Amino acid sequence: MAVIPGGVRFTGFVAPSDTADTYYVTDPIYAKGGYREVVDLTARDAITTERRREGMMVFVQSNSKFYYLLGGIDNSNWTEFTGSGGVSYPITVDKGGTGLTAVVSGRLLFGNDTSTLAASSSLTWSEANKQLSLPGLVLTSKTLGSITAGQLEYNGSSLYFSTTALLRSKVLLETFDDGQNITLGTVNGTQIGTAASQKLAFYGATPVTQRGPYNISNYAILRDLDAQDLDLDQIGNLLGTLLEDLKALGLFS
Numbered sequence: 001m002a003v004i005p006g007g008v009r010f011t012g013f014v015a016p017s018d019t020a021d022t023y024y025v026t027d028p029i030y031a032k033g034g035y036r037e038v039v040d041l042t043a044r045d046a047i048t049t050e051r052r053r054e055g056m057m058v059f060v061q062s063n064s065k066f067y068y069l070l071g072g073i074d075n076s077n078w079t080e081f082t083g084s085g086g087v088s089y090p091i092t093v094d095k096g097g098t099g100l101t102a103v104v105s106g107r108l109l110f111g112n113d114t115s116t117l118a119a120s121s122s123l124t125w126s127e128a129n130k131q132l133s134l135p136g137l138v139l140t141s142k143t144l145g146s147i148t149a150g151q152l153e154y155n156g157s158s159l160y161f162s163t164t165a166l167l168r169s170k171v172l173l174e175t176f177d178d179g180q181n182i183t184l185g186t187v188n189g190t191q192i193g194t195a196a197s198q199k200l201a202f203y204g205a206t207p208v209t210q211r212g213p214y215n216i217s218n219y220a221i222l223r224d225l226d227a228q229d230l231d232l233d234q235i236g237n238l239l240g241t242l243l244e245d246l247k248a249l250g251l252f253s
Contacts (some may be wrong), residue, residue, distance in 0.1 A: 033047060045075045057081065092116055205250025 014025045021253045028036040033053030038061040047058070052073040059066050066081035082095040091097020092115040099116025103109070106125055112118035166194045184190045193200050199207035246252060 035059075049073060090116070166205065200249065202250040206249070208248050211245040211248070 016023055016025055028034055029157040032051050035057045036060045041060055044058050044060055044067060054068060054069045054073055057066060057068040067078045068081055069077045070079040071077050082097065088141045090099050090101055092099050094115055098109065101118060107119040107122045108125060109117040109119055196210035199209055201207040
């Protein structure tokens, strides 16, 4: 067994005079490395080189933070310890924290930047009502040209919502699931197209505006219908015009 040079030899451990003695036998401020407490950062930096060892830890009372020596024993090597146990200051996400000192009941957290989270009074959850409150909803990464204020927008695969009006380029529904029906009101009814200038078509035909009035002499121009004294040619023109209009709408080929 080799002798340890430069040390004071003990043949037993250091102990107080008896079990009733309350006086301490060691003070960590005189030890090398290990753990100790200091008043402030100035006192931390004043720890002598001879009493430093990489990995030692110091608690600074003035800011309630822990520091340890990492990568060396100079003052530049003091590194803040961000363990979560009993720490009340903000801890960044990359260190396992949120970047917040507290949260408000019901508010949901979201990424504020690359290292912290944030909360908003508009983004909340009510446990009592089982209700999620959102200022706006976009269930897709697709960029829309527009959304109507307060209206859900569905493009066949994605649902969009906004509380403010945006230039809309998507209709409410593009495709109904097979077997779905449209239920209409029984008091005021429902219009398909609210103006003659709006275009409509069926079965893949090119949408057209409302067809014009009938003319018994030439069904290809504007048409006015007088049901009295029609001859066969005139009736033929009217029927031909009607068939032309139905074909334009795509109701038959």
